[in-house]
Amino acid sequence: NAGVTQTPKFQVLKTGQSMTLQCAQDMNHEYMSWYRQDPGMGLRLIHYSVGAGITDQGEVPNGYNVSRSTTEDFPLRLLSAAPSQTSVYFCASKGTSSNQPQHFGDGTRLSIL
Amino acid sequence: AQSVTQLGSHVSVSEGALVLLRCNYSSSVPPYLFWYVQYPNQGLQLLLKYTSAATLVKGINGFEAEFKKSETSFHLTKPSAHMSDAAEYFCAVSATGFQKLVFGTGTRLLVSP
Numbered sequence: 001n002a003g004v005t006q007t008p009k010f011q012v013l014k015t016g017q018s019m020t021l022q023c024a025q026d027m028n029h030e031y032m033s034w035y036r037q038d039p040g041m042g043l044r045l046i047h048y049s050v051g052a053g054i055t056d057q058g059e060v061p062n063g064y065n066v067s068r069s070t071t072e073d074f075p076l077r078l079l080s081a082a083p084s085q086t087s088v089y090f091c092a093s094k095g096t097s098s099n100q101p102q103h104f105g106d107g108t109r110l111s112i113l
Numbered sequence: 114a115q116s117v118t119q120l121g122s123h124v125s126v127s128e129g130a131l132v133l134l135r136c137n138y139s140s141s142v143p144p145y146l147f148w149y150v151q152y153p154n155q156g157l158q159l160l161l162k163y164t165s166a167a168t169l170v171k172g173i174n175g176f177e178a179e180f181k182k183s184e185t186s187f188h189l190t191k192p193s194a195h196m197s198d199a200a201e202y203f204c205a206v207s208a209t210g211f212q213k214l215v216f217g218t219g220t221r222l223l224v225s226p
Binding site: 048 | 117122147154155156158196203213214215216217218219
């Protein structure tokens with residue numbers, strides 16, 4: 001059981017470049033989320049989705065786009081990378097029952113030069 | 114709105130000593146509360162959760178936490194620290210179950226021999 005798979009694990013970009021961080025889950029979970037983790041700030045919610053075709057903004061959505069065309073996939077797009085987006089990005093998913101926990105991927109470490 | 118405050122960005126203990134990691138929350142509705150652990154270069158793993166059932170919650174790896182509404186606290190404890198407990202610990206709150214988690218800034222636990 002793969003759980004939540006994030007690719008790539010590491011990436012270096014130049015300012016202004018675009019990129020898509022991939023997230024896939026094989027647990028048939030309806031809820032999926034993207035967080036960014038920065039030193040001393042914990043994890044902050046970027047965007048989330050409650051099902052295919054439905055997305056919404058979290059706490060820090062600026063500079064990021066998402067879409068949810070399938071239950072399994074929830075890609076995060078940086079349209080024009082900025083140094084402030086240097087961070088570790090985590091994708092998470094959970095089922096619809098309130099007793100089910102969020103399952104996290106291992107993260108993507110992104111550096112913007 | 115929900116928020117979490119974790120007191121102490123670093124906590125150092127000796128192997129075999131009591132572990133106490135502090136978490137205070139703010140929530141406009143009865144909260145769901147969680148503790149997650151993050152080992153180096155990995156995603157977050159759920160330690161335990163409070164969902165309005167028993168106020169003393171037992172989790173994995175010998176950790177437990179007590180929900181105290183009067184103190185708005187959800188401190189994490191373990192009677193005897195092991196070297197393998199060295200990691201970063203995050204407290205999180207949600208008003209809607211596990212969706213849209215709000216994380217604290219994290220506490221790094223250091224365990225010395």
